[in-house]
Amino acid sequence: DEGLKIEQEVALEVTGTRISSNLISVFFMNNALGRDPGFLPATANARDVKSVGxxxxxxxxxGIATAHARRGVPSVMVDVGQDRLADGLKRACQVIEGRIKIGRATPQDMQEMLTRLSTSTSRAVFSDADVVVEAITENETLKKLAYGExxxxxxxxxxxxxxxxxxxxTRMAEAAPHPERFVGMHFFYPVDRMELVEVIRGAKTDDDTVATIVALAKRIGKTPIVMQDCPGFLVNRVLLPYMNEAVLLLQEGASMDDIDKAATKFxxxxxxxxxxxxxxxxxxxYAGQVVSTAYADRAKPTPILGDLVKAGRLGNKSGSGFRKLNKKGKPEADPDFAPFLEKHRTDNRQFSLDELTDRLFLPMLLEATRVLEEGIVAESHHVDMGLILGIGFPPFRGGILHWCDTEGASAIADRLGKYASLGKRFEPTESITSKRVFFPRAKTVG
Ligand SMILES: NC(=O)c1ccc[n+]([C@@H]2O[C@H](COP(=O)([O-])OP(=O)(O)OC[C@H]3O[C@@H](n4cnc5c(N)ncnc54)[C@H](O)[C@@H]3O)[C@@H](O)[C@H]2O)c1
Structure with missing residues (x-):
């Protein structure tokens, strides 16, 4: 009895709070994605996919080849050399080994995955594939060349x-064999753990192609969100203003640790x-270049990134970037970073936690409202779930547009007003000035 009483008290404490209401919304938004027609008419037909290249x-x-092979879809990986393919196969095995370690897979699963996964240096093996996913270097010329071949x-x-x-x-489709059967299928890293797949329609992509890729993504256990084409699509377009603002804050004097803490506290x-x-x-x-060229009216360049890349500071994969990895492989402050920062320093002042939070999340919110206003995705829950599943936006906040509803568009407009001198990237969008409520029926209590 005492146990039940305690359980009742604790349950009452959380029921009806904003957090519980947000988490319930996330549950329903996720269910809605499962039934989502994604800009598709009822006449669209998903084709059967027997093998993937x-x-x-x-x-x-x-990661993509493994995701298919694990879920019963035979897949073949092609790369330019045997060494690359051996690395790829090693990564595939590591995924299953990791799952065996935590009791989610068996050695039998490993064997089955390996019988369905093959490799080749010759693209001729794609002649049987129903679907081919291109995942080569992020370079438009290289990709178009590969499509031609x-x-x-x-x-x-x-x-x-x-x-x-x-x-x-839309642009790359022109180099593809059939623009109507060319589509974006954007997975997130690491593929085995990230559930989201952005399915991007080019101007000429046909409905059956979209329906086939949506069905394939679901079949391998992913959650697809269909969207129209734009630079950065949904998730990277909304993420990059936040990443960019972090670098600008650093140049203005905020410390790396304080910037990171503001985000994790959020x-x-x-x-x-x-x-x-x-x-x-x-x-x-490179992703920043594509997105900031496309949205040049509000993207403030951060040349420090280019300098770091030129100097070979590529982040953890090269041992140093903003921070360096210590002998245990953990990131720590790096004195060698100081000259890069000094070269690009624009100020040297202190920031409060509130200011850091606003500077990071308001530009992210504004971009999210633009994606919706432009019809890149059809509904508010696509934005919120895209960011929750794609970048780990905190589910207890219900997503970035739920966050806006919780704060209230008027309060957001007031907060934006404080940063008006920073220009267009803090200018209220139509959704904010019109005091749009993104989830009118969501109850927020507490
Ligand atoms: N790394 C991420 O977090 C991430 C996330 C989502 C999407 N992407 C996108 O996925 C793509 C691949 O990125 P990555 O991180 O796997 O890069 P990567 O450098 O790890 O792998 C690219 C592979 O493509 C091979 N390659 C290059 N040109 C080729 C060709 N003409 N024919 C056959 N193979 C070729 C390379 O040998 C290399 O093995 C890019 O478009 C990237 O933007 C990356």
Whole structure:
């Protein structure tokens, strides 16, 4: 009885709070994604996929091929050399080994995965594939060249997907064998743990192609969100202003630790400086270039990133970036970073936690509202779930648009007003000025 009483008291404490209401919303938004037609008419037909080819066996290619093989879809990885393929195969095995260690897979699963996963240096093996996913280096010229070379090799009805993080699907489709059967299929790193797949429609992508890729993503246990094409798509487009603001804050005098702490206190799984070092400063730099060129009216350049990349400071993968890895492989402050910062320093002042939080999350929120206003995704819950599943935006806040509803658009507009001198990237969007409520029926209590 006493136990039940305690349970009742604790349950009453959490029931009806804003956090519980947000988490319930996340549950329903996730369910809604499972039934989502994703801009598709009822007439769209998903085709049967019996085998998949993956071009590139790097970090992403190996993860994508493994994700299919694990879930019963035979896949073949192609790369430029045997050494690359051996690395890819090693990564594939590490995924299953990791799962065996935590009791989620058996040696039998490893064997089955390996019978379904093959490798080759010849693209001719793609001649049987229903779907080919391109996951080679993030370089538009290289990717287009590869599509041209696939023209004579792919089956006439095969679907070609790109795992590009930022490059326009509509533009690259022109180099593809069939623009109507070319689509973005954007996985997140690490593929075995990240549930989200952005499915990006180019201007000419047909409905059956989108329906096939949505069904394939679900079949391998992922959550697809269908969106229209734009630089950075949904998640990277909204993430990059936040990552960029972190670098600007650093240049203005905030410490790396304080910036990261502001983000983790807000609920992010890690801070933006740590995240940059983890994904690689080269990746952050090149993705940043694509996105900031496209949204030049509000993207403030951060040339320090380019300097760090030129100097070979690529983040954890090269041993140093903003921080350096110590002998135990843990990031720590690096005195050799100081000259880079001094060269680009714009100020040297103190920041409160509130200011750091606003500077990081308000530009992210504004970009999220623009994605919705432009119809890149159809509904508010696509934005919130995309960020929760794609970058670990704190679920207890219900997503970035739920956060806006919780704070209130008027309060957000007031907070933006404090940063008006920073220009367009802090200018309220139509959603904010019109005091839009993104989830009108969501109850927020407490
Ligand atoms: N790393 C991430 O966090 C991440 C996340 C999502 C999407 N992406 C995107 O995925 C793609 C691959 O990124 P990655 O991190 O796996 O890169 P990576 O450098 O780890 O792997 C790229 C692989 O492609 C191979 N390659 C290059 N040109 C080739 C060609 N013409 N034919 C066959 N193989 C070729 C390389 O040998 C290499 O093994 C990029 O478009 C990137 O933007 C990366």
């Amino acid at each position: 993956v071009l590139g066996s790097g970090l992403m290619g190996a 696939l023209k004579s090799l792919l089956r006439d009805d095969a679907i070609l997907c790109s795992n590009t993080s930022t490059i326009s699907i 609920g992010m799984p890690m801070g933006p400086i740590t995240l940059s070092d983890l994904v690689g400063l080269d990746t952050a730099y």
